[in-house]
Amino acid sequence: MSSLAPDQALWHQAPALSDCLDEPHIAAAFAEDALVRRLDAGSIEGVLHEPADRSRVVLGLHNPSPAKARVNLHTLLPERAYSWNFLSGSMHTSHAADGMYVHLDAADTVWLTAAS
Numbered sequence: 001m002s003s004l005a006p007d008q009a010l011w012h013q014a015p016a017l018s019d020c021l022d023e024p025h026i027a028a029a030f031a032e033d034a035l036v037r038r039l040d041a042g043s044i045e046g047v048l049h050e051p052a053d054r055s056r057v058v059l060g061l062h063n064p065s066p067a068k069a070r071v072n073l074h075t076l077l078p079e080r081a082y083s084w085n086f087l088s089g090s091m092h093t094s095h096a097a098d099g100m101y102v103h104l105d106a107a108d109t110v111w112l113t114a115a116s
Contacts, residue, residue, distance in 0.1 A: 020087050029058040041071045044104060059112045063104035074099030082114035
């Protein structure tokens, strides 16, 4: 697995995905040979996990701040237009002309997945 900066929080390495890690296509995104990419999401910490076969992505978003925050998924990942599926966590979404926004309360984390 690719390494992230030493100061990166460990929330992305042990996701609370309930039974989702039992599914092979999700577990593959957390395997040793998976690509892990840190994403610049402003006040929200983002990490993208891709299995070695690049068939799927698993996106983790975490709001470390004491205030609500939001991120535009199209701005975060402009290279592809994914159709996201919720895995676990807490969030709500809104749609705008410039894309879909994920809203996280203070200290919330959410995990989403999409086929590549």
